[in-house]
Amino acid sequence: MPKGRVVIDEELCKSCGLCVAACPTKVLSISDKVNSKGYRPATQAKEGCIACKMCATTCPDVAITVYRIDE
Amino acid sequence: MKEVLIAERPKSMYKVSTHYCPGCTHGIAHRLIAEVVDELGIQDRAVGVAPVGCSVLIYNYIDLDWYEAAHGRAPAVATACKRARPDLTVFTYQGDGDLASIGMAEIVHAANRGERISVIFINNAIYGMTGGQMAPTTLLSQRTSTTPYGRDPKASGYPIRVAEMLSTLAAPGYIARVSVVKPKYIIKAKEAIKKAFLTQIEDKGFSLVEILSTCPTNWGVSPVAATNWVEEQMIPVFPLKEFKVPE
Amino acid sequence: MGERVLMKGNEALAEAAIQAGCRYFFGYPITPQNEIPEYMSRRLPEVGGVYLQSESEVATINMLFGAAGAGVRVMTSSSSPGISLMSEGISYIAGAELPCVIMNVMRAGPGLGGILPGQADYLQATRGGGHGDYRLLVLTPGTLQEAIDLVMKAFDLADLYRNPVMVLVDGFMGQMMEAVEFKAPEKLELPDKKEWAVGYRKERGGRTIVKTLSLEPDPLEEHNRRLQEKYRRIEKNEVRHESYMMDDDVELVMVAYGTTSRIVRSSLKALRAEGIKAGMIRPITAWPFPYEPFKKLPPSAKSVLAVEMSCGQMVEDVKLGVAERFPVHFYGRCGGNAPSVEEVVQAAKEILGR
Numbered sequence: 001m002p003k004g005r006v007v008i009d010e011e012l013c014k015s016c017g018l019c020v021a022a023c024p025t026k027v028l029s030i031s032d033k034v035n036s037k038g039y040r041p042a043t044q045a046k047e048g049c050i051a052c053k054m055c056a057t058t059c060p061d062v063a064i065t066v067y068r069i070d071e
Numbered sequence: 072m073k074e075v076l077i078a079e080r081p082k083s084m085y086k087v088s089t090h091y092c093p094g095c096t097h098g099i100a101h102r103l104i105a106e107v108v109d110e111l112g113i114q115d116r117a118v119g120v121a122p123v124g125c126s127v128l129i130y131n132y133i134d135l136d137w138y139e140a141a142h143g144r145a146p147a148v149a150t151a152c153k154r155a156r157p158d159l160t161v162f163t164y165q166g167d168g169d170l171a172s173i174g175m176a177e178i179v180h181a182a183n184r185g186e187r188i189s190v191i192f193i194n195n196a197i198y199g200m201t202g203g204q205m206a207p208t209t210l211l212s213q214r215t216s217t218t219p220y221g222r223d224p225k226a227s228g229y230p231i232r233v234a235e236m237l238s239t240l241a242a243p244g245y246i247a248r249v250s251v252v253k254p255k256y257i258i259k260a261k262e263a264i265k266k267a268f269l270t271q272i273e274d275k276g277f278s279l280v281e282i283l284s285t286c287p288t289n290w291g292v293s294p295v296a297a298t299n300w301v302e303e304q305m306i307p308v309f310p311l312k313e314f315k316v317p318e
Numbered sequence: 319m320g321e322r323v324l325m326k327g328n329e330a331l332a333e334a335a336i337q338a339g340c341r342y343f344f345g346y347p348i349t350p351q352n353e354i355p356e357y358m359s360r361r362l363p364e365v366g367g368v369y370l371q372s373e374s375e376v377a378t379i380n381m382l383f384g385a386a387g388a389g390v391r392v393m394t395s396s397s398s399p400g401i402s403l404m405s406e407g408i409s410y411i412a413g414a415e416l417p418c419v420i421m422n423v424m425r426a427g428p429g430l431g432g433i434l435p436g437q438a439d440y441l442q443a444t445r446g447g448g449h450g451d452y453r454l455l456v457l458t459p460g461t462l463q464e465a466i467d468l469v470m471k472a473f474d475l476a477d478l479y480r481n482p483v484m485v486l487v488d489g490f491m492g493q494m495m496e497a498v499e500f501k502a503p504e505k506l507e508l509p510d511k512k513e514w515a516v517g518y519r520k521e522r523g524g525r526t527i528v529k530t531l532s533l534e535p536d537p538l539e540e541h542n543r544r545l546q547e548k549y550r551r552i553e554k555n556e557v558r559h560e561s562y563m564m565d566d567d568v569e570l571v572m573v574a575y576g577t578t579s580r581i582v583r584s585s586l587k588a589l590r591a592e593g594i595k596a597g598m599i600r601p602i603t604a605w606p607f608p609y610e611p612f613k614k615l616p617p618s619a620k621s622v623l624a625v626e627m628s629c630g631q632m633v634e635d636v637k638l639g640v641a642e643r644f645p646v647h648f649y650g651r652c653g654g655n656a657p658s659v660e661e662v663v664q665a666a667k668e669i670l671g672r
Contacts, residue, residue, distance in 0.1 A: 004077070011088065018298065022254050039093065057257050057258065060089075060097070061088070064078065065079050065080075066076075067076055069073075115519050118517060130527050136526050137526075139528065140380065141383075147378075148381070149384060152384040152387065155368070155388040155389075155392075156388050156517045159388075177373070177376075
């Protein structure tokens with residue numbers, strides 16, 4: 001299984017949760033932080049990202065960058 | 072160990088926060104257009120026509136030449152732009168109120184003339200910007216701010232199936248209905264948008280992609296519940312398929 | 319060119335547009351202007367242009383928005399009810415500062431009214447019709463030759479000021495025939511459309527947005543201020559009129575434009591024959607209206623008489639020009655009727671008590 005890393009722009013995120021729902025390995029969650037607009041941004045809270053890009057594909061705010069980690 | 076960037080913001084999209092509500096799928100449709108523009112390498116010759124509705128400010132997000140049309144008239148504006156400049160790739164971005172209510176004459180006749188334009192039609196079964204009133208695509212029994220008891224076909228007719236209706240015309244080259252509510256649909260939606268643009272670029276006629284979208288705010292549900300509602304309620308009424316493809 | 323030919327008004331208007339470099343025409347059929355689109359549908363393909371019969375006047379005017387926004391010379395023609403349908407779009411075109419030419423071959427109103435000539439769209443043309451603070455340059459030719467010359471000028475004025483220009487004629491002008499000559503207009507230094515039109519991103523080194531929305535009050539007020547400055551410039555530079563028999567001893571000053579000005583001209587001669595000294599001021603631009611000549615009426619003048627094929631529209635501008643220094647009278651016919659020379663002479667005599 002490929003490995004990946006998700007970077008979420010905390011200021012662009014509106015906490016809609018679509019990425020959390022779309023993630024097949026459930027590594028994303030809504031954080032406790034609050035951004036300048038008052039939203040709690042999503043974040044990669046756990047290891048186990050498989051670089052499938054489903055989160056970035058479904059993000060309406062283009063807040064997500066995904067890296068594949070090649071060993 | 073090496074990190075390879077595999078998903079990022081398209082080049083033709085500004086890095087700004089949108090005015091859309093959390094979970095509104097306009098942003099996904101915008102991104103898909105920007106990705107297609109980048110992949111086709113047409114940023115310098117693509118011209119968009121913005122509608123009236125929530126997405127009037129689309130030009131703040133996608134870095135292209137734009138028109139901002141009067142309500143419903145985007146196909147007329149796009150028609151003339153394309154006739155004047157056939158070398159440009161001209162597309163409209165319209166919601167269901169803009170395209171299927173006030174602008175129904177313009178879309179039907181642009182399609183019927185086979186104008187070499189591409190239409191991105193966002194169907195979320197409701198008026199967004201004005202606050203959740205009934206749209207021509209509102210489902211039967213769906214509650215909106217102007218159908219508080221649910222849409223009654225006796226009083227306000229049935230949801231209009233735009234893709235099917237326009238598919239009865241001879242001139243259109245490509246007509247498809249897609250959705251952007253979950254990744255599996257989004258990938259297909261992007262393919263459809265690309266096909267629509269290519270239909271125009273290859274001079275194969277009018278093209279339209281109807282995109283089933285959400286409006287969590289005016290539907291009064293969470294963004295995730297809204298995506299489920301599209302799957303469970305909208306897709307059965309508005310089936311996803313390619314209705315016309317260029318020969 | 320240089321040859322005099324007998325032409326029908328509507329066709330002369332259309333040919334003048336072609337010779338002015340108009341290559342795009344969008345329109346919807348309506349009487350009494352149909353010879354314009356018919357002529358364009360025949361002529362434009364010959365010169366590499368585009369003729370498109372749209373689905374409605376509403377679509378038409380938005381096609382003008384699209385073509386003008388792409389930086390090409392474009393026009394439409396219609397008649398009164400059609401112009402009403404276009405009025406919303408005209409407001410957008412004026413707001414976005416797009417150049418185009420709109421011909422209104424006026425018929426009698428209100429509503430469907432009739433298909434016979436009228437001049438009852440004067441206020442619509444000069445005071446708006448659409449919403450917001452905008453102005454059209456409104457040209458009101460009195461002969462077909464002047465119509466041709468003004469149509470050629472209209473495209474330049476539209477480009478020069480980035481503003482829609484209306485050519486306002488009545489059904490008589492559209493349907494009558496006169497000998498005309500197509501003379502090449504003087505070449506004007508015009509701004510480069512690539513600076514603002516869509517489709518020149520590379521040349522310009524950046525994008526453009528052809529738009530009218532401005533959600534913040536201050537930028538919108540600023541946009542309006544800039545538009546008003548432009549309108550003041552147009553008022554200063556483009557106002558035109560012609561005076562007839564406005565001798566130092568003139569007693570009655572008549573005011574008329576278009577077809578009615580021809581009737582009044584005949585009336586002036588009839589009145590002179592009876593020893594009544596009448597002259598005429600004929601506006602060639604309805605907006606900007608020639609207020610200036612009304613400020614300089616000779617001391618001999620006693621009264622002013624506006625004659626129109628309406629129930630009294632231009633007369634409001636005449637009153638603004640006269641500013642209550644003289645009594646202003648009105649004589650008009652409507653419904654498709656025109657004032658006769660005899661009626662005008664009679665009205666003039668009654669005013670002067672002769």
